[in-house]
Amino acid sequence: MNPNIDPIRLEVLKNRFASLTEEMGAVLQRTAFSPNIKERRDFSCALFDSDGEMLAQAAHIPVHLGSMPLSVAAAIRRINMAPGDMVMLNDPYCGGTHLPDITLVMPVFCGGAKPAFYLANRAHHADVGGISAGSLPLSTEVFQEGLRIPPVRIVRQGRLQEEVLAMLLANVRTPVEREGDLNAQLAANRVGERRLREIVALYGLDETDLYGRALLNYGERMMADVISAIPDGCYRYEDALDDDGTGSGPIPIRCELTVAGRRASVDFSASAEQVPGCVNAVRAITLSAVFYVFRLLAPEDMPGSAGCMRPLAVRTVPGTVVDCIFPAAVAGGNVETSQRIVDVLLGALSQALPDRIPAASCGSMSNLTIGGVDPRSGDLFAYYETIAGGAGGGPLGPGASGLQTHMTNTLNTPAEALEHAYPLRVKRYALRDGSGGSGRHPGGTGVIKELEILGESRITLISDRRNLGPYGLAGGGAGRPGRNALLRENQLTELPGKCSVAARTGDVLIIETPGGGGWGDDHATPEKGTHERSDRD
Numbered sequence: 001m002n003p004n005i006d007p008i009r010l011e012v013l014k015n016r017f018a019s020l021t022e023e024m025g026a027v028l029q030r031t032a033f034s035p036n037i038k039e040r041r042d043f044s045c046a047l048f049d050s051d052g053e054m055l056a057q058a059a060h061i062p063v064h065l066g067s068m069p070l071s072v073a074a075a076i077r078r079i080n081m082a083p084g085d086m087v088m089l090n091d092p093y094c095g096g097t098h099l100p101d102i103t104l105v106m107p108v109f110c111g112g113a114k115p116a117f118y119l120a121n122r123a124h125h126a127d128v129g130g131i132s133a134g135s136l137p138l139s140t141e142v143f144q145e146g147l148r149i150p151p152v153r154i155v156r157q158g159r160l161q162e163e164v165l166a167m168l169l170a171n172v173r174t175p176v177e178r179e180g181d182l183n184a185q186l187a188a189n190r191v192g193e194r195r196l197r198e199i200v201a202l203y204g205l206d207e208t209d210l211y212g213r214a215l216l217n218y219g220e221r222m223m224a225d226v227i228s229a230i231p232d233g234c235y236r237y238e239d240a241l242d243d244d245g246t247g248s249g250p251i252p253i254r255c256e257l258t259v260a261g262r263r264a265s266v267d268f269s270a271s272a273e274q275v276p277g278c279v280n281a282v283r284a285i286t287l288s289a290v291f292y293v294f295r296l297l298a299p300e301d302m303p304g305s306a307g308c309m310r311p312l313a314v315r316t317v318p319g320t321v322v323d324c325i326f327p328a329a330v331a332g333g334n335v336e337t338s339q340r341i342v343d344v345l346l347g348a349l350s351q352a353l354p355d356r357i358p359a360a361s362c363g364s365m366s367n368l369t370i371g372g373v374d375p376r377s378g379d380l381f382a383y384y385e386t387i388a389g390g391a392g393g394g395p396l397g398p399g400a401s402g403l404q405t406h407m408t409n410t411l412n413t414p415a416e417a418l419e420h421a422y423p424l425r426v427k428r429y430a431l432r433d434g435s436g437g438s439g440r441h442p443g444g445t446g447v448i449k450e451l452e453i454l455g456e457s458r459i460t461l462i463s464d465r466r467n468l469g470p471y472g473l474a475g476g477g478a479g480r481p482g483r484n485a486l487l488r489e490n491q492l493t494e495l496p497g498k499c500s501v502a503a504r505t506g507d508v509l510i511i512e513t514p515g516g517g518g519w520g521d522d523h524a525t526p527e528k529g530t531h532e533r534s535d536r537d
Contacts (some may be wrong), residue, residue, distance in 0.1 A: 033180025070095030133371015219307030237347030244277025245498030359517030362389025439476030440520025476518030
């Protein structure tokens with residue numbers, strides 16, 4: 001460590017940077033219009049140095065961990081930002097994930113000619129246009145998924161660019177909600193700027209910058225320590241997505257993990273080629289998944305900085321399902337393929353660290369979008385939600401039940417908020433008993449959610465693990481696959497994992513999510529008093 005770096009001051013600034021991003025998130029959540037942001041917390045906030053290296057990110061959405069820096073890099077590369085500017089983008093092929101995730105990047109100047117820092121936040125908007133409400137369609141090209149925004153100024157020298165906003169709002173189904181959520185994102189960056197200026201005023205720009213760079217090196221050392229605890233070797237694992245919604249499947253994802261001393265490489269080059277349907281993932285998503293998995297192995301106090309990625313090399317091949325090329329459809333890659341990337345990397349790690357790695361969790365965000373005309377108001381509506389499942393059992397105990405796992409860190413939409421905002425009624429919301437895999441430490445259970453449709457609508461589902469359940473480990477059983485169905489006039493119709501169907505008033509949509517895989521020999525005696533169910537997500 002640099003002898004000029006005081007470890008205590010480094011810890012103080014690490015915490016202040018993290019608190020800054022947490023406060024940004026609080027502002028974004030509390031001032032947003034949509035239930036997806038204010039109730040489900042589907043957003044992330046982060047701080048970057050003058051080179052666009054991430055110094056801190058609040059503990060929001062894991063799938064944004066490794067992808068938001070690429071959006072910031074794209075904004076810096078494309079736009080010569082001036083004081084008071086903010087840049088907006090959502091292009092998956094420019095550091096984004098999928099089109100509903102809109103990122104705002106703000107430079108922070110501290111007296112120099114160039115930005116000293118950047119602030120950014122990313123929020124999932126419940127609709128950004130496209131061929132179906134919610135902008136998560138069964139698409140075959142990115143053009144069908146909504147409005148694709150390259151880096152563009154939404155604020156220029158402190159003034160909102162009304163024509164840019166008008167262009168965005170003209171292409172969405174719920175413009176009032178979109179404008180409200182964008183204003184919340186603008187406010188979050190401005191609050192972050194105020195807090196950052198307070199830090200610089202207290203410590204000085206030179207010292208703040210010095211400790212920011214020390215924080216990157218600190219994260220690098222901590223991650224290298226984590227990797228050094230993994231036995232050297234080459235570990236492989238393979239799993240698959242059910243399908244892509246257009247007839248292609250199963251879709252294998254293959255991982256080869258090589259550990260050598262204090263560095264590791266993760267190779268996904270043998271994964272399937274990109275597919276016609278929407279489950280293709282851009283490379284940014286794969287980076288996020290790798291960062292997330294290795295972050296799981298680290299101490300809780302590890303900073304969420306770009307330095308943590310330095311000891312990790314990730315290899316992908318353009319044109320594959322984990323590194324697709326334009327104009328592949330990507331709406332489901334962010335939400336479903338990211339989960340399977342985590343599953344295969346954890347499967348590889350389980351060979352190296354059998355006493356630390358749990359069985360597979362539910363492996364699907366079970367994405368649901370419903371859109372139509374609200375009969376109560378005559379206005380268009382677009383509802384989006386991910387639905388919880390079971391966590392995998394592990395060496396330390398059974399998996400938790402009914403919570404969001406791995407690449408999502410969102411909450412559910414409370415029944416009261418859902419019924420207030422949309423023409424929907426929650427008929428049932430319960431744990432799905434028996435869905436967790438068997439074993440010494442059984443997997444957690446998924447959930448059952450039944451929604452009555454109160455107006456003519458279209459339902460779109462992008463879900464997985466409906467054919468092959470989440471794997472067990474160390475002799476544990478697989479979790480039970482999920483199930484989707486539509487009840488109409490007492491007639492039950494099974495629905496595939498990925499589908500789009502017209503719904504009538506009175507129809508009931510039934511979603512049963514997968515349970516987690518079990519851990520340990522089925523015939524071993526379970527430990528008493530260790531199985532706990534979580535609160536509903």
